[in-house]
Amino acid sequence: MNQTFPIKLDDYNRIVFFTGAGISAESGIPTYRGKGGFWSAYDYEEYACQRAFDADPEKVWDFHEERRKFVAGCQPNKGHQVIADIQSKKPSTKVITQNIDGLHQRAGSGNVIELHGSLWRVRCDREGIVTDNTRIPLQTRKCSCGDYLRPDIVWFEDMLDTTVLQEAIQSVAKSDLLITIGTSATVFPAADIPLFAVQRQITTVEINQEKTPLSHYYTYSIQGSASEILSRFD
Ligand code: OAD
Numbered sequence: 080m081n082q083t084f085p086i087k088l089d090d091y092n093r094i095v096f097f098t099g100a101g102i103s104a105e106s107g108i109p110t111y112r113g114k115g116g117f118w119s120a121y122d123y124e125e126y127a128c129q130r131a132f133d134a135d136p137e138k139v140w141d142f143h144e145e146r147r148k149f150v151a152g153c154q155p156n157k158g159h160q161v162i163a164d165i166q167s168k169k170p171s172t173k174v175i176t177q178n179i180d181g182l183h184q185r186a187g188s189g190n191v192i193e194l195h196g197s198l199w200r201v202r203c204d205r206e207g208i209v210t211d212n213t214r215i216p217l218q219t220r221k222c223s224c225g226d227y228l229r230p231d232i233v234w235f236e237d238m239l240d241t242t243v244l245q246e247a248i249q250s251v252a253k254s255d256l257l258i259t260i261g262t263s264a265t266v267f268p269a270a271d272i273p274l275f276a277v278q279r280q281i282t283t284v285e286i287n288q289e290k291t292p293l294s295h296y297y298t299y300s301i302q303g304s305a306s307e308i309l310s311r312f313d
Contacts, residue, residue, distance in 0.1 A: 084311045085299045086284065091256040094169060096162050097272050098176045098183070101261015101287060102305045105156040108149075108180055112263050128235045136227045140220050143230045147198050148215050150180045157306035158260065159186035165312060173250040177262060177269050179232050192247045194239060194269050200231035239268060251276050258284045261305050264291040273297070 088094065100110040100117075111117045125131050126142040155163075163186040166172040174183050175192040181199050183191045202209045203222035209231050222228050233239055251257060257276040264270040270293065276283050277296045285291065285300040286308045294300040301308055 084308070085301070086256070086282065088165065088169075088256075088312060091282070092169070092171060093254045094165065094172045094256045094258065095250050095254040095276075096172070096174045097251075097257060097259045097262070098162075098174065098178060099260070099262025099264075099269075100178060102158045102176075103153070103156075103178055103180050103182050104261065105158065105304065105306050106153045106180075106182060108153055108182075110261075110263075112265070123235045127232075129237065132227075132229055132234075136220070136229070139229075140217075140227075143198065143232075144216055150182075150198060151213075151215055153180070153182070155182045155186035158309045159183055159188070161306075161309040161312050163187035173254070175247045175250060175272065177266070192243060192250065194233070194243060194247060196230070196232040196240075198230060198232065201228040202231040203228055244268065247272060248275060251281070252279065254281055256282045256284070258286065259293075259297070260286045260309070262287070262291070264293040 100108070104110050109115055109117050126139055132139045159182050162174060162183065166174065166188050173190065173192065174188050175194060176183055177195050179193065179195055179198045181197060199211060199213050200209055201212045203224060203226055205224055205226045206222060208222070220227055251272055254276070257273060259273050264273065273283055273285070273293055274296060283297045285294055285297040286305055287302060288304060289302060290300065
């Protein structure tokens with residue numbers, strides 16, 4: 080497919096990219112839903128909620144340590160790279176992601192707003208301390224206070240960090256173009272972000288392999304692979 084992109088990035092000054100698992104699919108990281116989706120293979124009630132962690136922190140950590148090891152072996156793809164390049168040419172460009180894999184940062188993107196947290200941070204809830212940690216395996220799963228550390232990820236049934244959500248909303252409020260990439264748009268409040276942009280009459284573009292429940296709200300909805308379509312910006 081060699082169709083030109085429906086808009087010119089040069090016409091916009093404050094671009095926001097809003098990404099989901101689809102952008103990392105071409106790095107070999109499974110998406111969450113659909114065929115081969117992560118949540119078809121694993122029950123979140125066993126591995127990705129506070130209840131599971133409270134019941135068996137070692138089991139939940141084993142699962143997350145495996146994910147850290149797997150993701151560390153994956154590389155950012157052309158899609159992440161194009162976004163990082165746009166950000167370096169237009170420093171006002173923001174990235175809001177639902178992904179916890181850190182691939183935007185590894186591609187060179189800065190100030191990434193991570194709505195659902197990160198595999199690469201650990202948190203002590205008793206002390207309220209969050210720490211970057213990329214060590215594989217972890218040196219310890221416990222805080223110096225004696226409590227278990229937990230992944231700083233927004234698990235099922237957790238609330239989003241309101242400061243992070245506010246920062247994301249503020250970025251969209253100030254933007255003149257929102258480009259959503261590779262999300263099924265089924266998880267809220269994250270899926271409200273494009274709707275918020277639509278309400279504010281900001282130009283919106285969706286890039287996704289298939290149509291989503293929000294496709295018809297966008298100014299432009301493009302079906303195809305994230306890396307292939309983003310390459311047209313090159
Ligand atoms: P999903 O797995 O729900 O959706 C991924 C979307 O990406 C689907 O609509 C696919 O069609 C599309 N897709 C797959 N490969 C693609 C490609 N190469 N190019 C373009 N699109 C592609 O993932 P998310 O919407 O990100 O939460 O899921 C949202 C949240 O649900 C995640 O952040 C995660 C999950 O539970 C946490 O981990 C906290």
